[in-house]
Amino acid sequence: KNEVEQSPQNLTAQEGEFITINCSYSVGISALHWLQQHPGGGIVSLFMLSSGKKKHGRLIATINIQEKHSSLHITASHPRDSAVYICAVSGNQFYFGTGTSLTVIP
Amino acid sequence: NAGVTQTPKFQVLKTGQSMTLQCAQDMNHNSMYWYRQDPGMGLRLIYYSASEGTTDKGEVPNGYNVSRLNKREFSLRLESAAPSQTSVYFCASSVSGGPNQPQHFGDGTRLSIL
Numbered sequence: 001k002n003e004v005e006q007s008p009q010n011l012t013a014q015e016g017e018f019i020t021i022n023c024s025y026s027v028g029i030s031a032l033h034w035l036q037q038h039p040g041g042g043i044v045s046l047f048m049l050s051s052g053k054k055k056h057g058r059l060i061a062t063i064n065i066q067e068k069h070s071s072l073h074i075t076a077s078h079p080r081d082s083a084v085y086i087c088a089v090s091g092n093q094f095y096f097g098t099g100t101s102l103t104v105i106p
Numbered sequence: 107n108a109g110v111t112q113t114p115k116f117q118v119l120k121t122g123q124s125m126t127l128q129c130a131q132d133m134n135h136n137s138m139y140w141y142r143q144d145p146g147m148g149l150r151l152i153y154y155s156a157s158e159g160t161t162d163k164g165e166v167p168n169g170y171n172v173s174r175l176n177k178r179e180f181s182l183r184l185e186s187a188a189p190s191q192t193s194v195y196f197c198a199s200s201v202s203g204g205p206n207q208p209q210h211f212g213d214g215t216r217l218s219i220l
């Protein structure tokens with residue numbers, strides 16, 4: 001049983017495309033986190049949100065608490081956005097999704 | 107700003123050998139964590155330390171021990187390595203153990219057990 005489900009698992013996009021990654025969760029949470037993991041590298045926290053929407057540069061994260069769903073959007077995608085994006089939720093403990101592998105082709 | 111530093115970055119062990127993974131953070135965080143990341147699975151918590159002097163088991167603690175040496179350092183020890191412990195290990199820290207605190211991750215240690 002996965003408390004956090006992400007879709008799609010893999011995503012290939014052309015440079016400039018608008019990208020959406022989805023996250024659904026089944027547990028009660030205090031916050032939802034979006035993380036970025038570059039190949040062979042560490043994990044960086046992009047967003048932490050508990051309601052509404054947050055924006056940082058070309059990245060936008062939204063959450064719908066009632067539907068237990070969050071989306072991460074990337075506008076005007078660039079090859080440097082290629083990475084694994086991980087959704088995690090926190091309440092009594094952290095639960096992590098398996099990640100969405102994004103490849104942006106020039 | 108170093109953030110969370112893990113050593114070593116790579117290690118190959120033989121079955122039965124012992125190994126300690128080191129983690130240090132310079133952000134004055136109270137809470138520290140050890141995770142393992144395996145293909146097709148989300149990060150899984152091995153052990154955590156909510157504050158200096160305390161440690162608790164996570165989801166997958168068997169075969170591991172930890173030491174919170176001081177506020178900065180949190181080490182993970184494999185006493186007798188097994189092939190099932192082949193994984194990428196991540197250390198993380200947060201200001202406190204509360205759910206509304208983002209975690210800061212190290213670059214990971216890739217460990218192979220032959």
